[in-house]
Amino acid sequence: MIPWEISINSQGETPSNGAPAATSELWTIKRLLSWTTDFFREHGAGQSRLDAEILLAEALNCPRIELYTRFDEEPPEAVRGVFRDWVARHAEGEPVAYLVGQKEFFSLKFQVTPEVLIPRPETEHLVTEAIDLIRESSAENVQVIDVGTGSGCVAIAICKHAPQAVMTACDISDSALDVARQNAQAHGVSERICFANSDLLTSVAQPARFDLIVSNPPYIGLSEKADLDKSVIDFEPHLALFSQGANGTETIQQLIEQAAQRLEKNGHLLFELSPMIAERCCSLIQEHPCFQFERLVKDLAGHARIVVAKRIA
Ligand SMILES: C[S@@+](CC[C@H](N)C(=O)[O-])C[C@H]1O[C@@H](n2cnc3c(N)ncnc32)[C@H](O)[C@@H]1O
Incomplete structure (x- = not known):
């Protein structure tokens, strides 16, 4: 089960008063990467941290390095949905390169x-x-x-x-x-x-x-x-x-x-x-x-x- 379909707080509830949940409770970029890295590791899927970063950067349409300057940001639900689908498929063996449609070779x-x-x-x-x-x-x-x-x-x-x-x-x-x-x-x-x-x-x-x-x-x-x-x-x-x-x-x-x-x-x-x-x-x-x-x-x-x-x- 991949848990970030909707924004939830630590009790598993969507905040009802309109106030943003505390940062630690949001599915921030940092938290998504950390959760996904562990998930891939458990599934023996590839190079877990690198793969998580490549997939999330592609879902956000940003360079991988940029993830590190946006750690506290919570990606919109649509992006989390794409990422969620890719994470599930990669855990089942589908290569990251086919999911994102590209691969670097000889720095190209x-x-x-x-x-x-x-x-x-x-x-x-x-x-x-x-x-x-x-x-x-x-x-x-x-x-x-x-x-x-x-x-x-x-x-x-x-x-x-x-x-x-x-x-x-x-x-x-x-x-x-x-x-x-x-x-x-x-x-x-x-x-x-x-x-x-x-x-x-x-x-x-x-x-x-x-x-x-x-x-x-x-x-x-x-x-x-x-x-x-x-x-x-x-x-x-x-x-x-x-x-x-x-x-x-x-x-x-x-x-x-x-x-x-x-x-x-x-x-x-x-x-x-x-x-x-x-x-x-x-x-x-x-x-x-x-x-x-x-x-x-x-x-x-x-x-x-x-x-x-x-x-x-
Ligand atoms: C190991 S892949 C290499 C692809 C690419 N050159 C690379 O290094 O990533 C082998 C390629 O040879 C092609 N191939 C297989 N048998 C072949 C044949 N008899 N004649 C020509 N190409 C063939 C395959 O379609 C495939 O694209």
């Missing part, structure tokens, strides 16, 4: 809908590696493709930080591509990105070869389905999560084969993976005659996350 805001994966902080390493490689190049234009673009977060973040990037972004999902196009527009880079519906690279005809192929492909094996959090399995698109087979490497294996055909010599393939499949994926690159394995990048938690490989033959 991205619109997200249930049609796209919620951008993850680990994927920022993919962007950093890509930007470093593009900046090392002396070429005026560097042909880059983001395979499985989803919300477009990787392609757009690269464009914002690497002016030489000439970007293609593809996805097999039309609804994901719609979201990616809107995000590109919002960030002022839609002129620099060519969007394509494609099964990996198969329907991307131009350019024939790329200098850089980046991808955060679906890499969860179908056999791992039962181990996933409810907030992931029940809400995020399965097309974005699951590789095409039991062990998680199937889509990556196809990507490696296609990249061998579509990379310029000395071009790079960067892809994200889970630590569980890192060893197998490194072997796929090391055993491939076209690739030289360069490095395995770890995320901030120390987990293997990004493979960097160069096409040598």
Whole structure:
């Protein structure tokens, strides 16, 4: 039961004499945050305080920092109603990003809908590696493709930080591509990105070869389905999560084969993976005659996350 449907005093009654209830009895911003943080903690829902703040700031349509200067204010009933609904849904597993319709990635805001994966902080390493490689190049234009673009977060973040990037972004999902196009527009880079519906690279005809192929492909094996959090399995698109087979490497294996055909010599393939499949994926690159394995990048938690490989033959 979420208790702030109506303004009540500590006896559970609405003040009848028209006088405002004492501040401590009102559902002030401070009290709403504190109650919700405990509620999320009890339900094991995400990062309880941060999530409570993001939801309340969005319901109030104000920056999160502003909550701290308005602690004693009681939000209007309509705002409390929206917040109440979101709190109940998040406690049941619905991700905060889908509730508020956005997520920050690489210090940029991205619109997200249930049609796209919620951008993850680990994927920022993919962007950093890509930007470093593009900046090392002396070429005026560097042909880059983001395979499985989803919300477009990787392609757009690269464009914002690497002016030489000439970007293609593809996805097999039309609804994901719609979201990616809107995000590109919002960030002022839609002129620099060519969007394509494609099964990996198969329907991307131009350019024939790329200098850089980046991808955060679906890499969860179908056999791992039962181990996933409810907030992931029940809400995020399965097309974005699951590789095409039991062990998680199937889509990556196809990507490696296609990249061998579509990379310029000395071009790079960067892809994200889970630590569980890192060893197998490194072997796929090391055993491939076209690739030289360069490095395995770890995320901030120390987990293997990004493979960097160069096409040598
Ligand atoms: C893990 S999500 C990554 C989304 C986004 N790049 C990110 O990092 O947040 C994988 C994306 O690949 C797309 N996808 C899945 N299978 C694909 C395929 N065979 N060809 C192209 N895209 C595919 C999904 O629709 C999804 O948007």
